[in-house]
Amino acid sequence: MHWTKSVLAAIATSALSLSIGAPAQTAPSPAQSAQSQPTGPEWWRHAVIYEIYPRSFQDSDGDGVGDLKGITSRLDYLHDLGIDAIWITPMYPSPGIDYGYDISDYTAIDPLYGTMADFDNLVAEAKKRDIRVIMDYVINHTSDQHKWFLESRSSRDNPKRDWYVWRDGKGETATDKGEQPNNWQSWFGHSAWQWDEKTRQYYCHYFYVQQPDLNWRNPEVHKAMDGVLDFWMKRGVAGFRIDAVSRLYEDPEMRDDPYLPGRNAYGDRNIQHKYTDDLPEVHDVLKEVRSVVDKYPGDPVLVTEADEPNVQALAKMYGNGDEVQLPMDFQIADVNKLSAPRFRELFNEIENNPAHGQPEYFFSNHDQPRQWDRYGDGEHNDQIAKLMAVLELTTRGTPQMYYGEELGMRTTDPARVEDVHDPIGKLGWPKEKGRDGERTPMQWDTTATAGFTNAAKPWLPIPPSASKYNVDAESKDPNSIFNTYKKLLALRRSNPALRDGAQISIGNDPDVFMYVRAVPGHAVVVALNMSNKQRSVMFIGLDKYGIHGLLKPIFSTGTGFAKSDTLILEPFAAYVGTTEP
Ligand code: NOJ
Ligand code: MG
Numbered sequence: 001m002h003w004t005k006s007v008l009a010a011i012a013t014s015a016l017s018l019s020i021g022a023p024a025q026t027a028p029s030p031a032q033s034a035q036s037q038p039t040g041p042e043w044w045r046h047a048v049i050y051e052i053y054p055r056s057f058q059d060s061d062g063d064g065v066g067d068l069k070g071i072t073s074r075l076d077y078l079h080d081l082g083i084d085a086i087w088i089t090p091m092y093p094s095p096g097i098d099y100g101y102d103i104s105d106y107t108a109i110d111p112l113y114g115t116m117a118d119f120d121n122l123v124a125e126a127k128k129r130d131i132r133v134i135m136d137y138v139i140n141h142t143s144d145q146h147k148w149f150l151e152s153r154s155s156r157d158n159p160k161r162d163w164y165v166w167r168d169g170k171g172e173t174a175t176d177k178g179e180q181p182n183n184w185q186s187w188f189g190h191s192a193w194q195w196d197e198k199t200r201q202y203y204c205h206y207f208y209v210q211q212p213d214l215n216w217r218n219p220e221v222h223k224a225m226d227g228v229l230d231f232w233m234k235r236g237v238a239g240f241r242i243d244a245v246s247r248l249y250e251d252p253e254m255r256d257d258p259y260l261p262g263r264n265a266y267g268d269r270n271i272q273h274k275y276t277d278d279l280p281e282v283h284d285v286l287k288e289v290r291s292v293v294d295k296y297p298g299d300p301v302l303v304t305e306a307d308e309p310n311v312q313a314l315a316k317m318y319g320n321g322d323e324v325q326l327p328m329d330f331q332i333a334d335v336n337k338l339s340a341p342r343f344r345e346l347f348n349e350i351e352n353n354p355a356h357g358q359p360e361y362f363f364s365n366h367d368q369p370r371q372w373d374r375y376g377d378g379e380h381n382d383q384i385a386k387l388m389a390v391l392e393l394t395t396r397g398t399p400q401m402y403y404g405e406e407l408g409m410r411t412t413d414p415a416r417v418e419d420v421h422d423p424i425g426k427l428g429w430p431k432e433k434g435r436d437g438e439r440t441p442m443q444w445d446t447t448a449t450a451g452f453t454n455a456a457k458p459w460l461p462i463p464p465s466a467s468k469y470n471v472d473a474e475s476k477d478p479n480s481i482f483n484t485y486k487k488l489l490a491l492r493r494s495n496p497a498l499r500d501g502a503q504i505s506i507g508n509d510p511d512v513f514m515y516v517r518a519v520p521g522h523a524v525v526v527a528l529n530m531s532n533k534q535r536s537v538m539f540i541g542l543d544k545y546g547i548h549g550l551l552k553p554i555f556s557t558g559t560g561f562a563k564s565d566t567l568i569l570e571p572f573a574a575y576v577g578t579t580e581p
Pocket of ligand 1: 098101138207243305367
């Protein structure tokens, strides 16, 4: 499939003014230059992060639950796949109500997952393979079994009372607890306030009742939590993914949140979390976290879980280069349908974000149905999985994969309410089935327990699709989803334009999302047919992006082929082409 630039006809190049001579990221912003000097080589700009849900990746001791030794035993797999860093969701001691996000000790390992020696060994073995380890920093709340909370709830004059958010009920008397302090709601359904009979006050919890919110207005909380960062940095971790960060502060005036029309899956009135989300003080904490981790070598990375409503709010997370390097882009993760215009709009926005920050892209994680199902149309899901892989791995940003995404793992929800583990699935059944479906065991092979465990029964059942979608079977098929990921990861690492190039959208086709990635001397064109129709596209004006001469494919899925001067893309085909030899 070769054709000359001179016969490539035109697709409007929209209003983009970037040129190859000055790609966006080679003109360092103040934020970038601040980060690039004393703190190291900005490894996170070129890294691919892989999220591991430790319960579900690999069991080593036959109890049906994944563990740290299990992860260590799979590091070669991750290295061969082309992964640079793993983010491990919480494996600290926890009663497990929110499956680890209710932490009862921040500086220990839950025996379910192993020992501190296992952890140290994991970090050391990962290092040998150039894989960095990113920890989950759950900052908004602890478990109600954390010793800090046990102390806090023991009496109103306990020194740790003010480490959590305690309030009187409205109209409370000696005998009547009154009403909850205001109308704030938990993200997991019903009130955000829990009455505590012993000390006769309510405490605030944005998530489960068993996850009381820390009071970030108390300086001692800062000190204690900074100590948590120090503890793990000293053990050689590469940084943190900060949980639920926009929820850290609440309105000091305690104003009621405005109601919105309708009701949620739990039957509550819909609410806008106006007085509990994204308060400006959040940024002071992010600066503080940055200053703590920056005491350590190796250019530690901070990633935030912040489902910001727009690019302006997202860009604030970069600060002036003194907050986080990688705020996860939920706008793009949540497009939830194949839409070339929507992706074009959002990628243009983040590419031109006011802070010039590095984007962080993901499509699946442990909280939402997997991308195979969300973007699939029911008929071409595998083809679409490959298309999404090309989108994720050829755009300019740090990709964050979720274990099993590289296989085309599917969301497999429990069939009966009595099988549900995640409490929101019990509360919201059947409208909300919880998050078990995206947390099923990793599919390594075709055996009954998919190579995940020797136990007869893994903690969550193996999805029926595991017999076809597993590492063993897919490794043998050059066209599998797995091999698509593997090839793309290798390409991304070796191709200078894909590694470092500016990203410039071209055209405004309603079905085909196209962009150029370019650094001086190197350029590639990516064309993604997001429709179930055959589409043909023509390019013009690519010389201004440094694309001269023959364009030839360096990667394609489905069939993209040239017919005279036109690129023809089969339904959901993805094409990556370059003019280089
Ligand atoms: C976000 C985490 O990703 C989710 O799994 C958890 O339930 C909440 N934060 C509360 O920690
Ligand atoms: Mg185990």
